Amino acid sequence: MDYFEANSERFLEGLKTWLRIPSISTAPEHKPDIRRAAEFIAAELRDAGLQNAGLIEGQGHPLVYAEWLGAPGKPTLLFYGHYDVQPPDPLDEWKSAPFEPEIRDNNIYARGASDDKGQTYILVKAVEGLLKTRGKLPINVRFLIEGEEEVGGEHIAAYVAGKPANLKADAAVICDTEMFAPDLPTLCVGLRGIVYGELRVEGASHDLHSGVYGGAAPNPIQAIAEILCALKDRDGHILIPGFTDRVIAPSEKESAAWARLPFNEREYREKEMGARELVGEPEHTLFERVWARPTLEVHGIRGGFTGEGAKTVIPARALAKLSMRLVADQRPEEATAQLKAAVARVCPRGVTAEFESIHGAAPSLVNPDNPFIRAAASAMAEVFGGETVYIRSGGSIPIVGSFDQHLGIPSVLMGFGLPDDNLHAPNEKFHLPNFYRGIRAVARYLDVLGE
Amino acid sequence: MDYFEANSERFLEGLKTWLRIPSISTAPEHKPDIRRAAEFIAAELRDAGLQNAGLIEGQGHPLVYAEWLGAPGKPTLLFYGHYDVQPPDPLDEWKSAPFEPEIRDNNIYARGASDDKGQTYILVKAVEGLLKTRGKLPINVRFLIEGEEEVGGEHIAAYVAGKPANLKADAAVICDTEMFAPDLPTLCVGLRGIVYGELRVEGASHDLHSGVYGGAAPNPIQAIAEILCALKDRDGHILIPGFTDRVIAPSEKESAAWARLPFNEREYREKEMGARELVGEPEHTLFERVWARPTLEVHGIRGGFTGEGAKTVIPARALAKLSMRLVADQRPEEATAQLKAAVARVCPRGVTAEFESIHGAAPSLVNPDNPFIRAAASAMAEVFGGETVYIRSGGSIPIVGSFDQHLGIPSVLMGFGLPDDNLHAPNEKFHLPNFYRGIRAVARYLDVLGE
Numbered sequence: 077m078d079y080f081e082a083n084s085e086r087f088l089e090g091l092k093t094w095l096r097i098p099s100i101s102t103a104p105e106h107k108p109d110i111r112r113a114a115e116f117i118a119a120e121l122r123d124a125g126l127q128n129a130g131l132i133e134g135q136g137h138p139l140v141y142a143e144w145l146g147a148p149g150k151p152t153l154l155f156y157g158h159y160d161v162q163p164p165d166p167l168d169e170w171k172s173a174p175f176e177p178e179i180r181d182n183n184i185y186a187r188g189a190s191d192d193k194g195q196t197y198i199l200v201k202a203v204e205g206l207l208k209t210r211g212k213l214p215i216n217v218r219f220l221i222e223g224e225e226e227v228g229g230e231h232i233a234a235y236v237a238g239k240p241a242n243l244k245a246d247a248a249v250i251c252d253t254e255m256f257a258p259d260l261p262t263l264c265v266g267l268r269g270i271v272y273g274e275l276r277v278e279g280a281s282h283d284l285h286s287g288v289y290g291g292a293a294p295n296p297i298q299a300i301a302e303i304l305c306a307l308k309d310r311d312g313h314i315l316i317p318g319f320t321d322r323v324i325a326p327s328e329k330e331s332a333a334w335a336r337l338p339f340n341e342r343e344y345r346e347k348e349m350g351a352r353e354l355v356g357e358p359e360h361t362l363f364e365r366v367w368a369r370p371t372l373e374v375h376g377i378r379g380g381f382t383g384e385g386a387k388t389v390i391p392a393r394a395l396a397k398l399s400m401r402l403v404a405d406q407r408p409e410e411a412t413a414q415l416k417a418a419v420a421r422v423c424p425r426g427v428t429a430e431f432e433s434i435h436g437a438a439p440s441l442v443n444p445d446n447p448f449i450r451a452a453a454s455a456m457a458e459v460f461g462g463e464t465v466y467i468r469s470g471g472s473i474p475i476v477g478s479f480d481q482h483l484g485i486p487s488v489l490m491g492f493g494l495p496d497d498n499l500h501a502p503n504e505k506f507h508l509p510n511f512y513r514g515i516r517a518v519a520r521y522l523d524v525l526g527e
Numbered sequence: 528m529d530y531f532e533a534n535s536e537r538f539l540e541g542l543k544t545w546l547r548i549p550s551i552s553t554a555p556e557h558k559p560d561i562r563r564a565a566e567f568i569a570a571e572l573r574d575a576g577l578q579n580a581g582l583i584e585g586q587g588h589p590l591v592y593a594e595w596l597g598a599p600g601k602p603t604l605l606f607y608g609h610y611d612v613q614p615p616d617p618l619d620e621w622k623s624a625p626f627e628p629e630i631r632d633n634n635i636y637a638r639g640a641s642d643d644k645g646q647t648y649i650l651v652k653a654v655e656g657l658l659k660t661r662g663k664l665p666i667n668v669r670f671l672i673e674g675e676e677e678v679g680g681e682h683i684a685a686y687v688a689g690k691p692a693n694l695k696a697d698a699a700v701i702c703d704t705e706m707f708a709p710d711l712p713t714l715c716v717g718l719r720g721i722v723y724g725e726l727r728v729e730g731a732s733h734d735l736h737s738g739v740y741g742g743a744a745p746n747p748i749q750a751i752a753e754i755l756c757a758l759k760d761r762d763g764h765i766l767i768p769g770f771t772d773r774v775i776a777p778s779e780k781e782s783a784a785w786a787r788l789p790f791n792e793r794e795y796r797e798k799e800m801g802a803r804e805l806v807g808e809p810e811h812t813l814f815e816r817v818w819a820r821p822t823l824e825v826h827g828i829r830g831g832f833t834g835e836g837a838k839t840v841i842p843a844r845a846l847a848k849l850s851m852r853l854v855a856d857q858r859p860e861e862a863t864a865q866l867k868a869a870v871a872r873v874c875p876r877g878v879t880a881e882f883e884s885i886h887g888a889a890p891s892l893v894n895p896d897n898p899f900i901r902a903a904a905s906a907m908a909e910v911f912g913g914e915t916v917y918i919r920s921g922g923s924i925p926i927v928g929s930f931d932q933h934l935g936i937p938s939v940l941m942g943f944g945l946p947d948d949n950l951h952a953p954n955e956k957f958h959l960p961n962f963y964r965g966i967r968a969v970a971r972y973l974d975v976l977g978e
Contacts, residue, residue: 281802
């Protein structure tokens, strides 16, 4: 019986203690809980044998830092996780209380179980196991754990942008993603970036009556419709000039690997999405469309009358929430400029239209032949007993772009969640076998890198 | 000094008394005021010498009825007006209290001054003048005054649909419109009809994350945009098959008369609408576009995220408020069926789309050679001292369709409001010279019809 096996009960109790702290970052009344959660994990890092463990204060919730740098000449990993969680609403849909962890069917149910306390705890316990049994680590590690991941992560972004010396590392490890399927060790090597903003259209100076002025008055909602249709055709092709020029198609090898993933498209469409039909560019496969192709999506339109009944108003102005998902090698600033130019070109008569960006994040794509990826794949395959698959994610993790841009390091997205973990939803869970295998896989990863 | 001149002060005091009653039909707390306003005008009709003056009770606010039928063999006019008013909000923009009538610059300022107490009072006082001075009228008249015009007029619609014997008439006179310009006697001979409804589009069974599913998920807002653009081109041409088949173009004579109307397009666009440019079907003149051409207008879209900031949601469903304005000889039911068929035909992949009508009203068009119109034009020209012009209105007055459909009679839209009367807005006013000339014009109208 090794250290990990001997301490499995204690690890679980520690995780439970952490999960009981309702560290909801969106809720100001939970500010004391946020701090308690940060102090808890800082103490765990200290007890695990790491040095300089403590809180980094800033404008928002504190960052938690710790390091172990006793392996000169060896690589340094920067471990990232977050200790804040989503609100638990709607409460009445939880089978057990969100901040009273309960074990059922080999899963631990609680808000934050998978996203991201359970996964962050894996990193801490892996390092603890090696330090407690050997007194040292095979490589150098730093921890940077934030408390604002669910609210935009401004503190960590500002901190990383300052390129502090204590973040010097060769690669980052982000333990906040999921495996493609149970028992299938998975590394995520690509993320889409994003530009999110508002399209503002103005017609007349005030709302007009559609009886009196209909036929002469510009309609900003119709104008938004015309702009949207001019920017994307019915097959999902984005018609913004130059927009796709930098898109890098997946290699034949990568596409072939995606085609081999265990996947039931009908279940995905019917059970996961509840959709009648999948749409999007017909010449691209599903995984290409959601992982390796950019999108232009409208999220809502504000303006005009949307109450019950009827009001015959032609609104003076309307606003659409739009986003573009970007893939390597697209750049947020360039895509924003291309969209602005396209909007100006297709803007209908009688209105003005302007796009303003609210936030952006660069896409990221790591070469699977990168030694930090190769080592992670090998460690996971060893522990899980199967070949590691490489996937991408259609979402955006802004910290990956920050690490790349400011620290110049790639991120290894080594996650142990499962697709049905109910992130951000009632009955969030974490699969306990993945918790324990995750700890061993991370420990093994350090050994492989130290070899 | 004739009766009208001798009693002008008393007429004004009577109108002020009526205007002081806040008969706001949308506000349940004003129900007693609604009844007081109805009883006030019923008493005025009785005092004027009309018979059977009283309230007709029904589901909503009472109708006011009165009649004088002492001219056998002569035509019968049905006078229509309404005693309910719009809410006065925003209160702080009124220069004098909305229910404390004040005279400034030859205008009476109060909520309802022009819409429609002042204009309805014209009809009552014209009849009073004739009855008090001659003891009889040159023709027969009936009054039907409603208290729900600002809230949909359900009571009167149901009552008229019953074709009651006491509404038997040869023509209706509606005193609730405006003159094209000050001192320009005006008859409105055409109204657009309307179909107002909701376009409901459904995609997936629940909202989806645009990062994870963007590129594969149907987007109901984008689908609404695609439907809108498929139903109307950028030049305002409606592309619903069969939709314009029944549209009757204005005669050359009518078009020529419109071209002679005193009109400053730049003032209309800049001051009245506050628009950069007038839009719509380029091959039609402005008056054709707003009076004699149908429209398809979107009034709002509900669904998705429209709050502050960013939320990357692909909504499961979205709803658009749409209206079609109809012109003679289009029919609401047929236009609704054509729209439904067109929506089905252009509905994008991955979503369902359905249009449901909320309410409809037929368009109306009266031949200016109709003897009731000719007589009205002649009476107004005589009193105002200038040729009467014929215009149309782009709006809809549903009661006109009810009178046509159920009573089989045309409506004479003989209005004395002015374009700057601030209907439904703060500082509503009625021009006093129009009040007095209106009374004389209506009295003269009865004489002309009696000849």
